[in-house]
Amino acid sequence: MLIDLTGRTAIVTGGSEGLGKAIAARFARSGANVVVLARRENVLDETVRDIRRDAVGRVVGHACDVTDSGRVDEVFAAIAAEFGAVDILVNNAGSSNRSPFEELTRASMIADMDLKLFAAVDLAQKVVPGMKERRWGRIINVVSANGKAPKAASAPTTLSRAAGITLTKVMSQELAPWNILVNALCVGVIKSGQWERRHRRDAPDMPFEKYLEPHARPVPLGRFGEPEEFANVACFLASDAASYVTGTAINVDGGLCPVT
Structure with a gap:
């Protein structure tokens, strides 16, 4: 299927490597203007150069810790000045923090939620008003299939991923009247950073x-799985071809997760 994102502007967080980089590259090849956010500026600069080689749309990068609200405000001001409206948001920033239950700490759980849940809420709240005005938007929350079927010693990451799936459903219900589609992509075992x-x-x-x-x-x-296989599903969800898909949590895991 040929996906055309020409004229759309997308933000991809955690976009300097692995799945985020693959998604950003796929969007850019499909014509979108892509803003890549990541914490490590040196890696980010190299990623942007790589993506630009095959890009149809414009590609820029901003060093940004998505848990730093002040820096996020600065980046969004720069995006607005350069591109105007944001059409597509991919909340991909994350990590895989795991420990046995008896070793869990309040600090580790708060930090994990801050990165994977609260930051996703913050970013979505910044793009939703513009999406409502245009009555078009796509928000994709990258989570984990383990959020559906957690294993022993998998917290806190599975806690935040399960919350991300629930957040997706809540947002999809509220934003559907404005044609803002919200879906989650559940990662299985896919080559990544x-x-x-x-x-x-x-x-x-x-x-x-x-x-x-x-x-x-x-x-x-x-x-x-290959990162590009994951990115293909994200690109579909970001497009007009997915115009009747919202509120889903799609497993991209080769059939591994026992929960659909």
Whole structure:
């Protein structure tokens, strides 16, 4: 399916690597103007250069910690000055913090919610008024399939991901009258920066694909997903082709999650 996002402006948070980078690149190839937000400026600059090579739309990057409300305000002022309205928001910034239940701390849970839930609310509240005026908008919350089927020692990340799924449903119900569609994409085992960091930590001398093999065995499709496969679903949801899809939490996980 040919997706055309020409004339749309999209923000992708956590966009300097992995899934965020793949989504930003897919949007840009489909004609959208793309604003990439990430914390590490040096990595972000390299990512923007990479995406621009095949981009049809304009691509810019802003170093931004999405939990820093003051910095977020500055970035949104710059986006408004350069592009005007924002049509598509992808809340992808996140991490995978896990610990046994008895080792959970209030601080770790608050920090996780701040990054994955409260920041998503803050960003969405900034773009929704303009979307309402134009009666068109797309908000995609990147969460985890573990938010539907959590495992032992998976908190706090599964707590915030489950909250993100609920937030998606709440927003979709409230914003539907303005043709603002809100969906969640649930990550399974997909090649990402997090898996690359695990590889460097656990088995740096082992080839990356070899390291992934035991983690891929439970997946019905028998392999890890590619970031581009995930980005293709995001691009569909961001387009007019998904005009009757809202309030969903779609598993992009090769059939791994037992909960649909």
